[in-house]
Amino acid sequence: MKISQKAMLVHLFTGTGAVFAMLAMLAAVDEKWSLMFLWLVVAFFVDGIDGPLARKYDVKTNAPIIDGVLLDLVIDYLTYVFVPAYALFKSGLLPGWTGWIAIIIITFASAIYFADSRMKTSDNSFWGFPGCWHMLVLVLFALKPDFWVSLILVAVLAAAMFLPIKFVHPVRTERWRLITLPCALAWVFFAGWAAWVDFDPASWAHWGLMLTSIYLMGAGAAQQLIYNEKS
Numbered sequence: 001m002k003i004s005q006k007a008m009l010v011h012l013f014t015g016t017g018a019v020f021a022m023l024a025m026l027a028a029v030d031e032k033w034s035l036m037f038l039w040l041v042v043a044f045f046v047d048g049i050d051g052p053l054a055r056k057y058d059v060k061t062n063a064p065i066i067d068g069v070l071l072d073l074v075i076d077y078l079t080y081v082f083v084p085a086y087a088l089f090k091s092g093l094l095p096g097w098t099g100w101i102a103i104i105i106i107t108f109a110s111a112i113y114f115a116d117s118r119m120k121t122s123d124n125s126f127w128g129f130p131g132c133w134h135m136l137v138l139v140l141f142a143l144k145p146d147f148w149v150s151l152i153l154v155a156v157l158a159a160a161m162f163l164p165i166k167f168v169h170p171v172r173t174e175r176w177r178l179i180t181l182p183c184a185l186a187w188v189f190f191a192g193w194a195a196w197v198d199f200d201p202a203s204w205a206h207w208g209l210m211l212t213s214i215y216l217m218g219a220g221a222a223q224q225l226i227y228n229e230k231s
Contacts, residue, residue, distance in 0.1 A: 007062035014050040017043045017075035024083045037195035040134050043079040081110040084137040094147050102154045109158045124172035125220050129160040142194050142206045166220030187212040
């Protein structure tokens, strides 16, 4: 198989994320939340490995007819933002006006952030919270905190999208990658486990989700503090 064909297959593989996003949305419309999150976990797994494949086969050179970055951003918005925001609204975790406030903040702020040309740092981390709302919403489904807690978390993370706070990329940020990458894989495992057992409160998956989420959310800021990094 020619290198150009392999590069095109990588684009097609990335495109499957849109299919998984639709399957997740259909599950969400039927309020089958566990199934929705299982599809989102599959999409997250695809997103985690298509980047290394794209760099391996140099898709920009060998399959330039498709803009892989744009394709990835479109799918990320669907799987990281749109579907999770809908689930948060329809699930009742944020009732009444709080749900409306949340979906407006999440969808609008994320659209602006995804179009920001400054979102990546020199070490391939993110400046600002990278719109990974699927992570927050899954944890909220698992823990079911008071709606005020959920609303405050949404507001804080939305604001953090536009603050000079670093958030690591699990694959591309080299510093601490020996910890970050296994932690990200563990998060995928715990997320799938939590969804599989229908967010049973007795499941140990909830503890794993909390611990891995805390690390993934805070590792970049910790690096800034330890190494005195500035924006």
